[in-house]
Each structure stands twice: as C-alpha cells, then as structure tokens.
Amino acid sequence: MLQEAHTYWREHLMDYTYAFAIVLGFFLLSRLVPLLLSRLFAGLAKRSKPDYSNFAQAIRKPLSFFILATGLYLAVLYLLGGTASSAFFTKVYRSLVIIFISQGLYNLADSTSGLLMEFGSKHNWDKLFLSLFSKALRVLIVAISLIILIQEWGYDITGFIAGLGLGGLAFALAAQDTAANLIGGVVILTEKPFTIGDWIVAGKVEGIVEDITFRSTKVRTFAQALVAVPNASLAKEPITNWTRMGKRRVNFSLGVDYSTPRQALERCIQKIREMLASHPDVHPAVIFVNLEQFGERGLDILIYFFTKTTVWSKWLSVREEILFNIMRILEEEGVAIALPSRVIVKGPLPAGGAE
Numbered sequence: 001m002l003q004e005a006h007t008y009w010r011e012h013l014m015d016y017t018y019a020f021a022i023v024l025g026f027f028l029l030s031r032l033v034p035l036l037l038s039r040l041f042a043g044l045a046k047r048s049k050p051d052y053s054n055f056a057q058a059i060r061k062p063l064s065f066f067i068l069a070t071g072l073y074l075a076v077l078y079l080l081g082g083t084a085s086s087a088f089f090t091k092v093y094r095s096l097v098i099i100f101i102s103q104g105l106y107n108l109a110d111s112t113s114g115l116l117m118e119f120g121s122k123h124n125w126d127k128l129f130l131s132l133f134s135k136a137l138r139v140l141i142v143a144i145s146l147i148i149l150i151q152e153w154g155y156d157i158t159g160f161i162a163g164l165g166l167g168g169l170a171f172a173l174a175a176q177d178t179a180a181n182l183i184g185g186v187v188i189l190t191e192k193p194f195t196i197g198d199w200i201v202a203g204k205v206e207g208i209v210e211d212i213t214f215r216s217t218k219v220r221t222f223a224q225a226l227v228a229v230p231n232a233s234l235a236k237e238p239i240t241n242w243t244r245m246g247k248r249r250v251n252f253s254l255g256v257d258y259s260t261p262r263q264a265l266e267r268c269i270q271k272i273r274e275m276l277a278s279h280p281d282v283h284p285a286v287i288f289v290n291l292e293q294f295g296e297r298g299l300d301i302l303i304y305f306f307t308k309t310t311v312w313s314k315w316l317s318v319r320e321e322i323l324f325n326i327m328r329i330l331e332e333e334g335v336a337i338a339l340p341s342r343v344i345v346k347g348p349l350p351a352g353g354a355e
Contacts, residue, residue, distance in 0.1 A: 019075035026071020030064040037063070058107035062100040069096045095152055102145035109137040131196060131212055132189055181215045184231030188212065198243040202234055247283045247306040248315050253292060254301040254326065255338035264333045265291070269301060271329045276305050279325075281318045283308050298338025 038060060073093040080086045194200045198209050200219070207221035216228040256265065273289045276282050283306040292302040303326075307318045330337065 015079055019079050022075045022078065023071045026067055026074070029071070030067035033067060034060040034064050058110075059104040062104040062107070066097065066100040069093060069100070091152065095149055098145060098148055098152065102141055105141050106138055109134055109141060132185065132214070135214060180232035181230050184233075184235035185212065185214050187235045188217070188231060193239045194241050194243075198241055201240040201242065202229065202237040205229055242310070245310040247285075247308060248310045249304075249306050250315075250319050250322070251304045253295075254303055255295055255298040256301065256330070257298050257336040257338050260299060260335050264335055265299065268329055268333050268335055271333075272301075272303065272326055275325050275329065276322070279318075279322065281308055281314075282306070282322070295338070297340055 038057070070093075073089060076089045077086055080089070188194075194209055196209050196212065200206070200209060202219075205219050205221070205227050207219040207227065209217060210220050210226070211218040212231075214231075216230050217234055219227045219229060221227060256268070269289050269291065273287065276287045276289065277284060286304070286306055288302060288304040290302050292300040294300075307315050309315055309318065
C-alpha cells in the first residue's frame with residue numbers, strides 16, 4: 001500500500017509538491033528578507049547621518065510582493081517547462097516586476113517620506129515646493145511605468161502619441177480651467193505668498209493651509225470645514241498671511257467720565273504709557289496713549305500698541321493682562337470709566353426746540 005502511494009506520488013504529484021515547496025520557500029523569504037533589511041537599515045541609520053530606515057519602509061511591501069511573485073513564477077515555469085504558456089507567464093512576471101519597482105519609487109517620492117524631506121531640507125526647500133515636487137515626481141513615475149508596461153505587452157505607443165498631437169487643440173480647449181489652475185499653482189510656488197501650515201485670508205476664505213495640489217489649495221477653516229480653492233482664483237485674490245506677522249496690533253478707545261479732573265487724567269495717561277513701555281511682551285517701537293476726543297459718553301483715550309507675539313492665544317493673554325493693569329491704574333487715580341447715559345426731558349419742548 002505504501003509502495004503504491006509512493007509510486008502514485010512520483011508519477012502524478014511529485015512536480016506539484018516541488019512547485020508548492022518553491023512557493024512556500026519564497027513565501028517565507030518574502031517575510032524574512034524585508035524584516036532583515038529593515039533591521040539592517042535601522043542599524044546603518046544609527047551609525048550614519050542618512051535615515052535609511054525610511055528607504056526600507058518605502059520598499060518593504062513591494063520587495064515582499066516581488067519575492068512572492070518570483071516564487072510563483074519559478075513554480076509555474078517548473079510545472080509548464082518549455083511550453084508556449086510559459087511565455088505568457090514570463091510577460092506577466094516582467095509586468096509585475098515593473099509594477100513593484102514603480103510602487104517602491106512612488107512610496108519614496110511621497111512628500112512625507114523621510115528621504116524626500118531630508119533631500120528638501122538639504123536644498124532649503126519649503127513645504128510648498130516639496131509638496132508640488134513630490135506630486136510631479138509621482139505623476140512622472142506613474143506615466144513612465146504605464147509606457148513601459150504598454151511596450152512590454154507589444155503595443156506601439158507612437159500612434160497614440162501622434163493622436164495626442166492631433167487632438168491637442170480640443171484637449172487644450174477642454175482643459176482651460178485645469179491649465180489656469182496649474183499656472184496659478186506655479187505662481188503660488190514662485191512668489192511663495194504662503195506655505196503649508198500658514199493662516200491666510202483670501203477673499204471669503206480664512207483658515208490654515210493644509211495642502212497644495214496642481215488644481216487647488218485646501219484650506220481648513222476655523223469652523224473645521226475643508227475648503228478647496230482653485231489655484232487660478234487664489235492667484236487673483238489679495239492674500240493676507242497672518243502667520244508672517246512680525247507683531248500683532250492692539251487698538252481700542254478707553255472712555256472715562258467727564259467729571260475726571262485734568263491732573264488725574266494726565267497721570268493716568270502717563271502711567272499707562274510707562275506700563276506699556278516696560279511690559280516685556282509689548283513691542284517698544286510703536287506705543288500711542290493719547291487723549292483722542294470729547295466723546296458722546298466721556299473723554300476718549302486712544303490706546304494703540306503691538307505685542308511681540310503673533311500667536312492668537314498668547315496675544316489674548318497679553319491683552320488681558322494689560323487691560324487688568326489699566327483697570328488698576330484707573331482705580332489708583334480714582335478715575336471712573338464712562339458709562340452710557342441718556343437725558344430724559346419731561347414736559348413740553350421750549351420754543352424753537354422742534355427746529
């Protein structure tokens with residue numbers, strides 16, 4: 001019985017067993033090799049400046065699939081031998097190799113990959129240029145890979161390229177908006193009015209720039225809505241970049257009661273000036289504290305200065321501290337803040353009062 005089973009295996013199942021062993025062996029290699037490669041590059045990263053771990057992370061999955069596909073290809077060749085079908089599977093394998101290489105390069109071209117970020121920092125590229133360069137590089141990788149794949153399967157792409165020339169006019173007319181957005185993206189890239197992470201105001205849109213693509217710029221508003229602004233429209237709008245403020249303004253009028261003695265008012269104004277000039281968070285270049293006008297409610301004091309910080313939360317804290325200091329000065333001098341008042345006259349109006 002055992003002899004018959006062995007004979008049956010040798011005559012009918014031996015080739016499939018060896019093919020399965022090949023696939024199993026390469027499957028184990030597809031798990032082991034990327035792991036060893038990651039550890040090797042992690043060790044190199046500790047001893048040298050370039051971060052090779054990012055490179056290992058980018059090619060880990062494509063390498064694993066490549067090894068597994070190689071095992072399947074060798075198993076198929078072992079089973080088929082020199083038959084006509086083996087040529088077809090050879091083309092499939094070559095196509096998969098092209099796809100895996102392209103996938104690894106595509107991952108390396110990601111703007112968030114450590115390798116591209118390190119290259120950008122070495123050449124002093126900002127986030128905006130790095131993002132657009134990454135997208136252009138990825139499009140180029142995909143286009144070249146598709147061309148190689150088409151040629152691998154025996155198709156002639158010269159006729160297709162010639163057809164693009166004939167249909168270029170129609171394509172240009174249909175893609176006017178896309179071309180305008182692309183040119184707008186180039187204008188944003190060259191003039192650099194903002195970069196990713198900046199707080200901007202452009203037309204009716206205000207928020208933080210999250211991403212810049214060839215077609216649009218994505219802005220996260222303070223209501224947490226994501227707005228995609230076409231680059232063509234954005235390039236035409238006046239853009240206010242609040243992130244690039246060197247200092248931040250505080251401007252308000254302080255109304256005091258008309259019954260305030262002149263000497264007390266002068267002392268208050270002088271003390272407020274001195275307090276602002278000595279405050280560590282107030283920019284000393286521009287400080288105005290002056291009696292502005294005789295207002296409807298009382299005497300208006302103009303207070304105008306800039307804080308050193310441009311961060312909104314810090315700016316609010318500095319302004320709050322200064323307002324408390326002003327209240328303290330008014331209390332020390334016995335000066336009251338002007339309150340809204342209204343005079344009510346009872347009885348008939350005097351002669352000529354209606355005029």
